[in-house]
Amino acid sequence: ALISQASGEAASGGASPRQGMAAWAEQLQRELAGRGLAVASVPGKGRGLVAARSFFPGEVIICQEPYASTPNRISVGSSCDHCFASGNLRKCSVCRVAWYCGSVCQKEEWKLHQLECQAISALTEERKKMLTPTIRLMVKLILRRKLQSEKAIPSSATDNYDLVDALESHISKVDDNQLVLYAQMANLVQLILPSIELDLKEIAHTFSKFACNAHTICDPELRPLGTGLFPAISIINHSCVPNAVLLFEGRTAYVRALQPLSSNTEVSISYIETAATTLKRHNDLKQYFFTCTCPRCIKDSEEDALLEGYRCKDQKCDGFLLPDSGKKAYTCQKCSISRDEEEVKKVSSEILLLSDKASSFLSSGNNSEAGSVYKTIEQLEQKHYHSFSTTLLHTRETLLKVYF
Numbered sequence: 001a002l003i004s005q006a007s008g009e010a011a012s013g014g015a016s017p018r019q020g021m022a023a024w025a026e027q028l029q030r031e032l033a034g035r036g037l038a039v040a041s042v043p044g045k046g047r048g049l050v051a052a053r054s055f056f057p058g059e060v061i062i063c064q065e066p067y068a069s070t071p072n073r074i075s076v077g078s079s080c081d082h083c084f085a086s087g088n089l090r091k092c093s094v095c096r097v098a099w100y101c102g103s104v105c106q107k108e109e110w111k112l113h114q115l116e117c118q119a120i121s122a123l124t125e126e127r128k129k130m131l132t133p134t135i136r137l138m139v140k141l142i143l144r145r146k147l148q149s150e151k152a153i154p155s156s157a158t159d160n161y162d163l164v165d166a167l168e169s170h171i172s173k174v175d176d177n178q179l180v181l182y183a184q185m186a187n188l189v190q191l192i193l194p195s196i197e198l199d200l201k202e203i204a205h206t207f208s209k210f211a212c213n214a215h216t217i218c219d220p221e222l223r224p225l226g227t228g229l230f231p232a233i234s235i236i237n238h239s240c241v242p243n244a245v246l247l248f249e250g251r252t253a254y255v256r257a258l259q260p261l262s263s264n265t266e267v268s269i270s271y272i273e274t275a276a277t278t279l280k281r282h283n284d285l286k287q288y289f290f291t292c293t294c295p296r297c298i299k300d301s302e303e304d305a306l307l308e309g310y311r312c313k314d315q316k317c318d319g320f321l322l323p324d325s326g327k328k329a330y331t332c333q334k335c336s337i338s339r340d341e342e343e344v345k346k347v348s349s350e351i352l353l354l355s356d357k358a359s360s361f362l363s364s365g366n367n368s369e370a371g372s373v374y375k376t377i378e379q380l381e382q383k384h385y386h387s388f389s390t391t392l393l394h395t396r397e398t399l400l401k402v403y404f
C-alpha cells in the first residue's frame with residue numbers, strides 16, 4: 001500500500017501529480033528501485049523511504065556521502081574537513097580555516113575548497129570569527145551547487161541540488177526570532193560570497209531545512225565530529241522504536257536494518273536519544289515540528305515511570321513509583337503511598353523547561369548561569385526522583401563538567 005502511493009507529488013516535493021514526476025524525482029526512484037527502495041507519500045509524515053524488498057538485520061539499506069559537510073569546531077582543527085579523521089591534521093596555509101589529514105583528502109576537496117578558500121581569505125579577522133559550522137555548511141552547499149550547475153563536478157541521481165530543494169523546511173512554523181536569525185545568517189553568507197547573487201529568502205529557508213534534515217556525523221563511539229546534509233537519507237522518517245539505525249564510517253552515512261524488514265515496510269530511524277521518557281523525546285523532537293505517534297509514544301506511562309525513577313513522597317522511604325491507572329496516580333512499590341499523576345507530570349515538565357534553559361546557557365558558553373540553573377534542577381530532582389534515577393545522575397555529571 002505504501003509503495004502504490006509513491007506518486008510524482010510525493011517524490012517531486014509537492015508538484016501536482018498531473019504535471020507528472022519531475023525528471024530528477026524519476027531518476028531518484030529508478031536509482032532507489034535498483035537498491036530495493038522507493039520514496040512514498042506516508043500519511044501524516046510527508047515523504048518516506050519504503051523497502052521494496054526484504055532486508056536482513058545488519059544489512060545496509062542505503063548509504064550516502066554528504067552533499068555538504070563541515071567539522072564541528074572549525075577553528076581548532078579537531079577533524080579533517082573531508083574524511084573527519086583526527087590526528088596529523090594540517091591547516092590550509094591560505095585561509096587557515098580548513099584542516100586536512102593528508103594530500104588525498106585535500107585533493108578530494110580541492111575544487112570546492114578553492115572557491116571557499118578565496119572567499120574566506122578575503123574576510124577580515126573579525127568576520128572570520130563569524131564562520132560558525134552552520135554558516136560554513138551553507139557556504140559549501142552554495143559552492144557545490146554552483147560547481148555542479150557549471151558541470152565542473154559530476155552530479156548523480158542521489159547527489160544533486162534538486163534533492164536539497166525538495167527537503168522539508170517547515171518555514172511557516174518557524175518563530176519570528178528564529179526567522180530574524182536566519183535572515184541575519186543569510187546576509188552574512190552573502191557577505192562571504194559577494195560574487196554570487198543569492199536569493200536571501202531561499203538561503204533563510206535552507207537554514208530552516210538544516211534544522212530538520214541535517215545529521216550529526218559521529219565517530220564509532222558516537223562522539224559528534226561534524227554536520228552533514230545527506231538528502232537521500234533525509235527522506236527517512238523518525239520512530240522512537242526504529243527498524244533501522246544511522247551510522248557513519250568517516251564521511252559516509254550508512255543506514256542498516258535493526259531487524260528483518262519485509263517488502264513494503266517503511267524504513268525508520270531515530271532522530272533523537274531513544275533512552276528517554278515520552279515527554280523528553282517529544283521535547284527533543286520539537287525542532288522537527290511533529291508529534292511522534294509511534295507505538296511507544298501512544299503506550300501507557302509505565303515505561304516512563306521506570307525510565308524516570310520517580311521517588312516516594314515520603315522522603316524516608318526509598319521505594320520507586322509505578323503508575324496506577326485506576327487512581328490516576330503513581331504508587332510507591334514499597335509503602336503504597338501515592339503521588340498525584342498531574343503533580344508528577346507538572347514537576348517533570350518544569351524540570352524539562354529548566355534543562356532546556358540550562359543547556360542553551362551551556363552551548364552559548366555561559367557556564368556560571370548554566371551552573372546555577374543546573375543546581376536548581378538538581379534540588380528539584382532530589383525531591384522528585386529516586387537517588388538511582390539516571391536523570392538525577394546525569395544532572396550531577398553535568399554539574400561536575402560545568403564546575404571542573
Ligand SMILES: C[S@@+](CC[C@H](N)C(=O)[O-])C[C@H]1O[C@@H](n2cnc3c(N)ncnc32)[C@H](O)[C@@H]1O
Pocket residue numbers: 044045046047048166167168170212213234235236237238239287288289290291292293
Ligand atoms: C528528515 S525529514 C523526513 C522526510 C520528510 N517526511 C519529507 O517529506 O521530506 C523530517 C520531517 O519529516 C516529518 N516526519 C518525520 N518523522 C515523522 C513522524 N514519525 N511523524 C510525522 N512526521 C514525521 C516531519 O515533518 C519532520 O520535520
